[in-house]
Amino acid sequence: MGYPMxxxxxxxxxxxxxxxxxxxxxxxxxxxxxxxxxxxPVEIVSNGYEAAKAANVVITMLPGSEAVKAVYMDPTTGxxxxxxxxxxxxxxxxxxxxxxxxxxxxxxxxxxxxxxxxTADAASLTFVDAPVSGGPMGAEAGTLTFMVGCPxxxxxxxxPVVKSHLQHMGNADGIFLCGDVSAGTAFKxxxxxLSAITSLAAAEALNIGVKAGLDPKLLTDVINxxxxxxxxxxxxxxxxxxxxxxxxxxxYEGGFRIELCAKVLxxxxxxxxxxxxxxxxxxxxxxxxxxAVADERYSGxxxxxxxxxxxxxxxx
Numbered sequence: 001m002g003y004p005m006x007x008x009x010x011x012x013x014x015x016x017x018x019x020x021x022x023x024x025x026x027x028x029x030x031x032x033x034x035x036x037x038x039x040x041p042v043e044i045v046s047n048g049y050e051a052a053k054a055a056n057v058v059i060t061m062l063p064g065s066e067a068v069k070a071v072y073m074d075p076t077t078g079x080x081x082x083x084x085x086x087x088x089x090x091x092x093x094x095x096x097x098x099x100x101x102x103x104x105x106x107x108x109x110x111x112x113x114x115x116x117x118x119t120a121d122a123a124s125l126t127f128v129d130a131p132v133s134g135g136p137m138g139a140e141a142g143t144l145t146f147m148v149g150c151p152x153x154x155x156x157x158x159x160p161v162v163k164s165h166l167q168h169m170g171n172a173d174g175i176f177l178c179g180d181v182s183a184g185t186a187f188k189x190x191x192x193x194l195s196a197i198t199s200l201a202a203a204e205a206l207n208i209g210v211k212a213g214l215d216p217k218l219l220t221d222v223i224n225x226x227x228x229x230x231x232x233x234x235x236x237x238x239x240x241x242x243x244x245x246x247x248x249x250x251x252y253e254g255g256f257r258i259e260l261c262a263k264v265l266x267x268x269x270x271x272x273x274x275x276x277x278x279x280x281x282x283x284x285x286x287x288x289x290x291x292a293v294a295d296e297r298y299s300g301x302x303x304x305x306x307x308x309x310x311x312x313x314x315x316x
Contacts, residue, residue, distance in 0.1 A: 001132070001139040002061035003028060005101070005169045007036060008142040009059070012168025015040040020051050048072065052082030057165060058098045061132075065108040068100060072112050080119045087120055096120070097161060099128045101146070103192065103264055106182050106271065109149075113181040126151065126158045129181055130166060131188035133195075135236075135256045137246075144170035147191075148177050149184035186271065193268030195231065196261050196303065197281050200288055202232040203307035206239050210311065217242045238307035247302035255302025262289040 002023070010019045018041040023029050033042050045051045048071045052058050058079055062068050072079045083096050098116070100109070109129045116127040128151075134144040146166045150159055155177060163175050178187045205228065209219040216239040224234050236255065237243045247255030269282040292298040292309040301308075 001136055003032065004136070004139040004142075005061060005132075005144070006032065008139075009165070009168045010036045010042060011039045013040060017041075018043060020045045020055055022047060022051055047077035048074075048079035049077045049082035049085070052079040052096065052098065053086045056094070056096055057161070058096070059165065060098075060100050060102070062100060062102045062104070064102070065105050068102070068104050068108050068112065072098075072100075073115055080115055083116075083125055084119050087124060094124060096125045097128070097158060098125070099130045099148075099162065101130050101132050103131045103188050103267070104129070104185060105267060106185050106189075106274075109182045109185050122151065122154060126154045127181060128158070128162055129184040130162065131184055132170070133188060133191055134170070136254055137236075139169070142169055143174075145174040146170050146176070147184040147187040148175065149179055149181045149186075150177060152180055189264060189268045189271050192261070192264035193271075193282070196265040196268075196289070197285050198230045198232050199238070199261065199303050200285050200306050202228075202230060203238045203304065203310055206233075206237075207307055207310045210239065232304065236302075236304055238304035240308075246304075248304050248307065252298075252301035252305040252308065255304065258289055258298065258301055258303040258305055259293055261303035262286060262293060265289070 006019070006021060013019060020043050021029060021032060022045045029044050033044070036042055045054070048058070060071060062071060070078070075081055079098055083098070086094070086096070100112070113127050116125055119125060129149040130146045132144040132146055138144045148159065148162055150162065159177050163172070166175050176187070178184045205223070206216055206219065210216050220233055220237055220239070220242050223229055232238065236246050238248050240248045243249060247253060265282060265286055269279065269286065272279045272282070288306060292306055295309070298305045298309050
């Protein structure tokens with residue numbers, strides 16, 4: 001998702017600003033420069049240290065906690081080391097804004113936030129978590145939703161700056177200040193918890209209809225103007241051919257992989273346990289995803305492939 005997000009950011013920033021990009025995939029970096037050369041200057045940097053030393057705003061989109069720890073806290077190549085190095089050379093009053101947009105475990109987000117407090121004072125550095133919802137399709141279209149966690153004392157000054165950058169990658173009215181650092185992550189995890197469970201629920205319902213000989217498109221139309229309507233039925237229907245240009249109609253390619261969906265559902269389950277919230281649907285949904293992932297016919301596909309898994313399975 002970071003690639004199309006960065007493309008939309010490059011377009012939105014305008015020619016007067018330089019975009020620094022960094023990724024482990026060198027071919028992607030070279031392709032990115034070629035595809036965006038008409039929209040403004042792009043420079044490739046080697047690591048987070050270089051990015052944070054040169055830029056006052058750093059946005060990361062990382063796949064997991066280990067990557068976040070490495071990119072932010074490595075003493076040689078990390079973002080926070082770059083911030084510290086820049087502070088030695090900079091005049092007073094310079095402020096760095098760093099934000100992570102992936103869906104990362106809460107304890108990792110909090111550990112980065114704690115490390116930022118050691119690196120610099122609040123007047124010179126702010127870390128926010130700003131996870132996204134909308135998937136690869138939303139990243140391509142620039143319609144992502146952002147859920148932002150920002151230190152309350154800094155929010156009046158920092159959140160407008162955050163929003164000014166994120167609006168190039170999402171809807172301006174879909175950028176929410178959710179509370180303190182890690183609140184954005186909690187909002188995102190809860191959203192994904194619901195989305196994962198409704199993916200399985202919608203797949204089950206539509207599979208019942210198909211097995212009963214009903215027209216899945218007509219059934220979808222009825223559901224979408226009735227009480228069963230949800231994002232899955234209306235925007236990412238799991239039945240191939242019902243909706244054009246969605247993963248199910250493209251071999252379940254190009255969406256939110258089922259492995260990632262299971263991961264964030266597990267994060268939601270752990271959050272529920274942490275706060276003492278009783279849950280019923282998380283465990284059976286996790287078992288269903290686990291069974292589908294274990295079959296090579298469905299692994300690596302968009303999460304809505306659970307419809308295909310159900311349709312091709314025998315009733316137990």
